[in-house]
Amino acid sequence: xxxxxxxxxxxxxxxxxxxxxxxxxxxxxxxxxxxxxxxxxxxxxxxxxxxxxxxxxxxxxxxxxxxxxxxxxxxxxxxxxxxxxxxxxxxxxxxxxxxxxxxxxxxxxxxxxxxxxxxxxxxxxxxxxxxxxxxxxxxxxxxxxxxxxxxxxxxxxxxxxxxxxxxxxxxxxxxxxxxxxxxxxxxxxxxxxxxxxxxxxxxxxxxxxxxxxxxxxxxxxxxxxxxxxxxxxxxxxxxxxxxxxxxxxxxxxxxxxxxx
Numbered sequence: 001x002x003x004x005x006x007x008x009x010x011x012x013x014x015x016x017x018x019x020x021x022x023x024x025x026x027x028x029x030x031x032x033x034x035x036x037x038x039x040x041x042x043x044x045x046x047x048x049x050x051x052x053x054x055x056x057x058x059x060x061x062x063x064x065x066x067x068x069x070x071x072x073x074x075x076x077x078x079x080x081x082x083x084x085x086x087x088x089x090x091x092x093x094x095x096x097x098x099x100x101x102x103x104x105x106x107x108x109x110x111x112x113x114x115x116x117x118x119x120x121x122x123x124x125x126x127x128x129x130x131x132x133x134x135x136x137x138x139x140x141x142x143x144x145x146x147x148x149x150x151x152x153x154x155x156x157x158x159x160x161x162x163x164x165x166x167x168x169x170x171x172x173x174x175x176x177x178x179x180x181x182x183x184x185x186x187x188x189x190x191x192x193x194x195x196x197x198x199x200x201x202x203x204x205x206x207x208x209x210x211x212x213x214x215x216x217x218x219x220x221x222x223x224x225x226x227x228x229x230x231x232x233x234x235x236x237x238x239x240x241x242x243x244x245x246x247x248x249x250x251x252x253x254x255x256x257x258x259x260x
Contacts, residue, residue, distance in 0.1 A: 092107065
């Protein structure tokens with residue numbers, strides 16, 4: 001996946017590429033995602049068209065041809081599911097690991113939203129997990145075995161860390177690296193070239209569960225869920241505004257591969 005991103009047109013402008021991905025992710029999570037007033041149907045169709053364009057263009061890139069590991073068709077259904085698990089399944093796993101309160105109904109609804117999104121992006125129903133147990137099992141089958149270091153993945157991670165640091169001046173590269181290691185694991189951190197932060201890593205490992213527990217402790221009080229939602233929506237809109245540099249996020253068809 002990192003090679004497909006790196007050698008496609010979007011890999012040359014990761015801020016714009018992340019903005020498009022963020023648009024998809026935020027549209028999936030919108031309250032009115034698939035309602036007439038929502039944007040997810042249009043966003044999904046546009047994303048699927050972009051995937052088709054990249055699928056057509058990328059095999060013509062000499063660089064990708066040399067590093068594709070025998071993969072002849074990029075952004076296959078298997079690739080889409082790999083990304084699906086790195087989002088939906090990974091997030092649900094982390095919510096459980098961190099002790100975030102998720103009801104059975106909410107967990108089922110969250111899975112359903114992602115099931116519909118997978119279908120909208122072209123994944124056949126037979127491959128879409130029917131439960132979180134099935135999702136975890138499939139993730140171990142299609143995602144875990146292909147996790148490995150690539151020069152392209154390390155380069156993209158470095159760019160992404162810089163973008164996160166730009167969003168919040170208070171977030172230093174060492175702090176971002178330490179939190180990313182805490183979230184992703186040292187194994188993945190080593191794969192993508194994250195720096196080791198011997199002071200910050202144990203600090204985050206101690207402080208983050210306490211922060212999550214504090215937030216979870218407040219949620220039952222009247223008015224708190226609405227306040228939390230408002231703050232998180234404001235953060236979401238700020239991130240989108242930053243990534244888009246104040247312009248409308250346009251999901252348009254690429255006409256070439258990475259220029260370089």
